[in-house]
Amino acid sequence: MELIADVFLAAGAFGAAVYCFVLQRRLRRFTQLESGMGGAIAVLSAQVDDLTKALATARGAANDSTGRLETLTVRADSLAARLELLVSSLHDLPEAEDRGDTSGDRRMRFVRSRGRRDSVEVAE
Template identity: 65%
Template sequence: MELVADIFLVAGALGAGLYCFVLARRLNRFNDLEKGVGGAVAVLSAQVDDLSKTLSSARAASDGSNAALDDLTGRAESVAARLELLMASLHDLPDATPPETPATTERVEPTKPVAPAGPIFVRHERAQQGAQQ
């Protein structure tokens, strides 16, 4: 009975060893930097670094654009205030009367277009036949 128990114990140890060997190979392939998840993680990490650099440069550019837009908005508001002041001062001016134009009693007739005497378009064949006769 002890012999059977020892055989089962050795078989279990060999099975566990084989299982650990297969698991170690799979884990090595899983963490491989070229084909496995390790490679994907490395690529994604590099992309995250690139995106964070791009984001920081875009943020700096937008901050510069925001400052320029604030400056332009301030200038536009000051110009609008000046225009409002000028429009208000135009209301204070007296109305200018337009100069009177003398009334004409003659009525001018439009000229009529002159129609051409002959045909406008002539075919070459007919023109040559008319010249030969």
Template identity: 50%
Template sequence: MALIADILLISGALGAAIYCLVLSKRLNKFNDLEKGVGGAVALMSAQVDGMTKTLAQAQNAAKESTASLTELTQRAEKSAQHLELLVASLHDIPQETTPNQAPASEATPFLRHRETRG
């Protein structure tokens, strides 16, 4: 009876040892840095690092563009105000007509003739 118990105990230990070896090989394949999940995690980590750097560069470029656009908008507003002042000052200048020059409201004879022919 003791012999049978020893044989069963040894076979159980061998079965557990074989099971552990199989699990060890599967775990090594699972964590393999080139083919397994470990490789996928390493690849994703590298991609996340690259994306983080790209995002930081894009944010810096956006900040620079915003600053540049703000400056250009301010310059355009100043130019528009200056042009408004110039146009307003043109309305204050009296229009002088020379004796040889017809007023701007009268059409030339040629134009008057074309307007009547229609």
């Protein structure tokens, strides 16, 4: 009976050794950097680092653009207020008929200078 127990114990130890050997080979293939899961993890880790750097660069560019846009918006608001003031001041000017201006009846005349025969000047 003791001999049968020893045989079963040896068979169990041999089975455990084979099981450990198979696990060791699978783990080695799993962690190889060139072809296994370790390689995929290393590649993904490198991509995450690259994307983090790209995101930081994009965030900096967006912040710069936001600052410039805010500056331009403030400048445009001040210019719009100035233009509104100029347009409202134009309403205070008299009309063309009130000034005695008859620019609609005027014709353009062409006057040639005697120094140059090729150039033509326009006079009102």
